[in-house]
Amino acid sequence: MTTGEGSGTKFETMRGRGYPTIRQFTVFLENRVGQLQEVVRRFEGTGIRVAAISINDSAECAFVRLVLSDYERGRELLERAGLAIIESDxxxxxxxxxxxxxxxxxxxxxxxxxxxxxxxxxxxxxxxxxxxxxxxxxxxxxxxxxxxxxxxxxxxxxxxxxxxx
The missing domain is CATH 3.30.70.260 (ACT domain)
Incomplete structure (x- = not known):
């Protein structure tokens, strides 16, 4: 049984800093005063910048789309906060x-x-x-x-x- 050694196939994932996409986080928030500030404040003092933001809201909830300067550390912060998120390319x-x-x-x-x-x-x-x-x-x-x-x-x-x- 071979392990693919010498085949010339690179064992790299599509994700990562060299892949030609940027990651977007869609964060689901309750539509009430101060929710956006709470999310954005989580990046204060971390060195992570909000590189882009888009907000779509309805009467019940808001969808905040964020592109961050460091998506991996940003994902960790959002997950630790217990926020419902979806990642997209x-x-x-x-x-x-x-x-x-x-x-x-x-x-x-x-x-x-x-x-x-x-x-x-x-x-x-x-x-x-x-x-x-x-x-x-x-x-x-x-x-x-x-x-x-x-x-x-x-x-x-x-x-x-x-x-x-």
């Missing part, structure tokens, strides 16, 4: 210096028949450029398409504080 994409940069991203994805499910801006300028987080229905094809069209797709490493300008 998003693409981070730098916006080009043009009059309608979001239109260029949408046009590139439309040409490949990729549907955008969610989109919101990243709060920090990554490498000095504005950027946005997008959830798409085919992340691999979207990554390939955006790269082919000359867009820079961001990774978890790009969200670290020492890279931001």
């Amino acid at each position: 998003l693409l981070g994409v730098e916006l080009p210096d043009s009059p309608q940069p979001i239109l260029r991203v949408c046009t590139a994805l439309l040409a490949a028949e990729i549907n955008i499910i969610q989109a919101y801006p990243l709060l920090a300028r990554i490498h000095g450029q504005p950027a946005m987080a997008i959830m798409v229905d085919n992340i691999d094809l979207a990554t390939e398409t955006l790269n082919a069209k000359g867009f820079r797709v961001l990774t978890e490493d790009d969200l670290r504080d020492d890279i931001l300008e």
Whole structure:
């Protein structure tokens, strides 16, 4: 019986800092005053930054979507707090210096028949450029398409504080 040694196959997971996605946490909160502050305050003094945030609320609950500068430590904090969370992969994409940069991203994805499910801006300028987080229905094809069209797709490493300008 062999163990695959010498096969050239890398035993790495798709997740991790080099995979071309960023992690989003959807946190379910009771819709009452102060709930958002309680969640965001958990990152105070940890060195973890909220890199993007989107809030959808209804009469009963709120869905807070967060992208954090360190998703692994952020997940630990959210889990220790006992919060109900869901993790999802998003693409981070730098916006080009043009009059309608979001239109260029949408046009590139439309040409490949990729549907955008969610989109919101990243709060920090990554490498000095504005950027946005997008959830798409085919992340691999979207990554390939955006790269082919000359867009820079961001990774978890790009969200670290020492890279931001």
